[in-house]
Amino acid sequence: MTGRSGTEVPNITIRVLALAALSLLLLGAGATLRPLVDPRDDDPGPAASVAVLSDVEVGFVQDMAAHHQQALQMTVRLPPDVDPAVAALADRIDAAQRLELGTLLGWLTLTGSPPINPDPMWWHSPTHAHGAHLQGGADHQVDGARMPGMATLAELDALSAAHGRDAEILFLQLMTRHHDGGVAMARAADLLLDDGPVKRIARAMMQEQSKESGLMTLMLAERDAVPAG
Structure with a gap:
């Protein structure tokens, strides 16, 4: 050389x-x-390098990871025969949430926490013991009923079967509701946490998903449709 x-x-x-x-x-x-990461240098052994997150932070990160994973399912199920503006929005949501999902799953790995919350949304009311205030844990895994904004399997299947304008409207309705649920989760975490990277990413999610939700509401109005209830 x-x-x-x-x-x-x-x-x-x-x-x-x-x-x-x-x-x-x-x-x-x-x-x-x-x-x-725990900064203590005088603590020998593997425990010295284990990431430190509170139970509430871990619960939120687990649930938001699951929430993001369903958003990615929606973008994948959107057919190719939709308006390019809707397709471009779906691609943008896909890219942003994949990046955030990688961060969330990385934090869970660093803390040694499982990627799936066995008691979804318990952290939303942290004064209660896990499972004491919520019922039907298995239902969450099927339809996401316990997590705000989650679509049911039937709704996801309907999106897979839809085409053209019908697919555009259904995608925008489901994703708007999904984003609104994600904003509600992020706002709850923001109120519960004092500081730290989890609080900061929750605030960033609130801002970005609120903007996208507003945009999707306008796109629905252009199609003479309204957000799903």
Whole structure:
């Protein structure tokens, strides 16, 4: 390999530069994770590097991950014969929620928490014991009845079967309701949490999904339709 002057660049120089770049990358990643990781250096053993989240934070992250996963199911089920504006919105929602889902699942991995909440939405009323104030846990896994804004399996199947304008309206209705439910969950977490990365991502979700919900309401009006109840 030669430099701009035509002289050969030693391999050792290339290796040093590569290691320096890798060090900067790892330093940046560490700075990103630092607010989530227990900073105690005097605590030996694996526990010293385990991420620290409260039970409420873990519950919210688990439920929002499940919420995002269903939003991705909706974007995948949208047929290709819809208005390009609706398709573009679906692609934007898909990209944003995939990125957020990766963050949420990464936090659960760092905390050693399961990706699925065995008692969905318990954290919404943290003064109650898990399962003491909610019933029908199995129903949540089927129809999402216990999580605000979730579509039923029948609604998802209807979206898969729809085409053209009908698919546009149904997608916008389901996603608007889904976003409104996600905003409600994020607002509840924001009120319960004092500070930290989970509170910050909840606020970001509130802002972005509120904007998208408003846009979808306008798109429904253009099609002489209204958001689903």
